[in-house]
Amino acid sequence: xxxxxxxxxxxxxxxxxxxxxxxxxxxxxxxxxxxxxxxxxxxxxxxxxxxxxxxxxxxxxxxxxxxxxxxxxxxxxxxxxxxxxxxxxxxxxxxxxxxxxxxxxxxxxxxxxxxxxxxxxxxxxxxxxxxxxxxxxxxxxxxxxxxxxxxxxxxxxxxxxxxxxxxxxxxxxxxxxxxxxxxxxxxxxxxxxxxxxxxxxxxxxxxxxxxxxxxxxxx
Amino acid sequence: xxxxxxxxxxxxxxxxxxxxxxxxxxxxxxxxxxxxxxxxxxxxxxxxxxxxxxxxxxxxxxxxxxxxxxxxxxxxxxxxxxxxxxxxxxxxxxxxxxxxxxxxxxxxxxxxxxxxxxxxxxxxxxxxxxxxxxxxxxxxxxxxxxxxxxxxxxxxxxxxxxxxxxxxxxxxxxxxxxxxxxxxxxxxxxxxxxxxxxxxxxxxxxxxxxxxxxxxxxxxxxxxxxxxxxxxxxxxxxxxxxxxxxxxxxxxxxxxxxxxxxxxxxxxxxxxxxxxxxxxxxxxxxxxxxxxxxxxxxxxxxxxxxxxxxx
Numbered sequence: 001x002x003x004x005x006x007x008x009x010x011x012x013x014x015x016x017x018x019x020x021x022x023x024x025x026x027x028x029x030x031x032x033x034x035x036x037x038x039x040x041x042x043x044x045x046x047x048x049x050x051x052x053x054x055x056x057x058x059x060x061x062x063x064x065x066x067x068x069x070x071x072x073x074x075x076x077x078x079x080x081x082x083x084x085x086x087x088x089x090x091x092x093x094x095x096x097x098x099x100x101x102x103x104x105x106x107x108x109x110x111x112x113x114x115x116x117x118x119x120x121x122x123x124x125x126x127x128x129x130x131x132x133x134x135x136x137x138x139x140x141x142x143x144x145x146x147x148x149x150x151x152x153x154x155x156x157x158x159x160x161x162x163x164x165x166x167x168x169x170x171x172x173x174x175x176x177x178x179x180x181x182x183x184x185x186x187x188x189x190x191x192x193x194x195x196x197x198x199x200x201x202x203x204x205x206x207x208x209x210x211x212x213x214x215x216x217x218x219x
Numbered sequence: 220x221x222x223x224x225x226x227x228x229x230x231x232x233x234x235x236x237x238x239x240x241x242x243x244x245x246x247x248x249x250x251x252x253x254x255x256x257x258x259x260x261x262x263x264x265x266x267x268x269x270x271x272x273x274x275x276x277x278x279x280x281x282x283x284x285x286x287x288x289x290x291x292x293x294x295x296x297x298x299x300x301x302x303x304x305x306x307x308x309x310x311x312x313x314x315x316x317x318x319x320x321x322x323x324x325x326x327x328x329x330x331x332x333x334x335x336x337x338x339x340x341x342x343x344x345x346x347x348x349x350x351x352x353x354x355x356x357x358x359x360x361x362x363x364x365x366x367x368x369x370x371x372x373x374x375x376x377x378x379x380x381x382x383x384x385x386x387x388x389x390x391x392x393x394x395x396x397x398x399x400x401x402x403x404x405x406x407x408x409x410x411x412x413x414x415x416x417x418x419x420x421x422x423x424x425x426x427x428x429x430x431x432x433x434x435x436x437x438x439x440x441x442x443x444x445x446x447x448x449x450x451x452x453x454x455x456x457x458x459x460x461x462x463x464x465x466x467x468x469x470x471x472x473x474x475x476x477x478x479x480x481x482x483x484x485x486x487x488x489x490x491x492x493x494x495x496x497x498x499x500x501x502x503x504x505x506x507x508x509x510x511x512x513x514x515x516x517x518x519x520x521x522x523x524x525x526x527x528x529x530x
Contacts, residue, residue, distance in 0.1 A: 001226075001376055001379065001380075002251055002254060002255055003247065003251050003262075003266070003368075003369060003372035003373075003376070004265065004266075004269075005376075005379075006337075006338050006371075006372040006375035006376055006379065006384075006401075007266070007269055007335060007336075007337050007338070007346075007368055007371070007372050007375070008269060008335060008336060009335075009336055010269060010272050010333065010334070010335050011333070011334065011335075011336060011340065012331055012332065012333055012334075013327065013328030013329060013330070013331055013332060013333075013334050013340050013343070013440070014287070014288070014328050014329045014330075014331065014340060014439065014440040014441070015340055015440055016336060016339070016340055019331070019340075047438070050438075050512065051437070051438050051439070051512065053288070053289065053511065053512065054287075054288060054289035054291075054437060054438070054439040054441075054511050054512070055288070055439065056288045056331045059288075059331065071333055073332075073333050075331060076288075076330075076331040076332075124385075
């Protein structure tokens, strides 16, 4: 803990969980899409669903999807800005079984029809936890540089990925693996210390059995 | 005596400052530079930029037409400022100036404006109001006001380590109470008080707000949060004025903070940011909840308008 944990962050009000956290969920979805979104489908659960109008949770999510950070004064006007830029947004509410009270499912589509969907929760003080990407379980906080590696569940794949990282001197602080079925699609979520250039991600992308790899900078 | 660099007690921080013969702010800046492995100047610059964000809240926050996102609040800071600047205030330009500034920052927060959590968004008006009023009314240089934020932060860290800064854990005493104690400490230092006086100002500020519940109407950071920011800064000046007169708290600051933790633990969860009790549960509170969120609910959206949602 330091003085800026007490006097900070600089943020758009009114609520760190319902506004700042929501913006970060939007922004991490955009980072996963890797290109500007033309369509955003937002589904709100729990307290997000019940109080989003008063807290501006919808505006903050849209702002994040447009790449704004938690202290961007344009968050208030995000829905208008989205309309002006041709970003189509739908917002619906309902229940997601077992989800944290402040949870949103965000699905984005880019101009080429690429789509990404995630389940993100705002867990307090503006901190978030993404628990699902494209239907697969992950664990992403956005606090560290994170690699999301989609791959085939095959022997040696994890070893190959971590070997590339070891060669680059990367220290792993969190590793999670999730697969749909044996031999099927699987996803590694790897949070690492420090910051690394795109060449690390390039080396992982070309490994056998790896479909795609995305490197997220801290959000 | 070893310097208390863990922020585990107010007494430790005060003793270290007295031993070094320096203000608490100086001690904290020095220690933070070591801890964060940055130069004192760069940490000071970061704090100055936060202080300027606070200052930038006042004009938009006291705009006549400002309204919150929910539509429930806005315009109080404008009214208070009119009175403060017309010279007709009951208590004079000093206190009325602090009140309108606290309302301005807090109302700006409710309208999705840019603020500094100090220590939280719900209590973000108290410190800016205290320091900007000292700067304006007492001609204190900006640099001293920025430095006093380090003193305030040290108080916040001690409270975070021994009690809580979250309304959901400790009630409003943890948010507006902590902010008032932080502001009281900063004011005493700015007014030339000793670290010993700072310690008593912290104790008095928290004692006077002990037990305050967190009961936001409709779960929103508006009613009663905005007005509690005004009373929070007034309480900070009360504590500072008493301490500067040499008045001491019979109960030491660290025991008061310990008490705040015990009181928070004993508080019913309905009074800790759940919007299930207190003012949120009044007929008017429930009516305002319905006004903002509507009574008719889609199937599966489960809210009966009871206000029982976490904020």
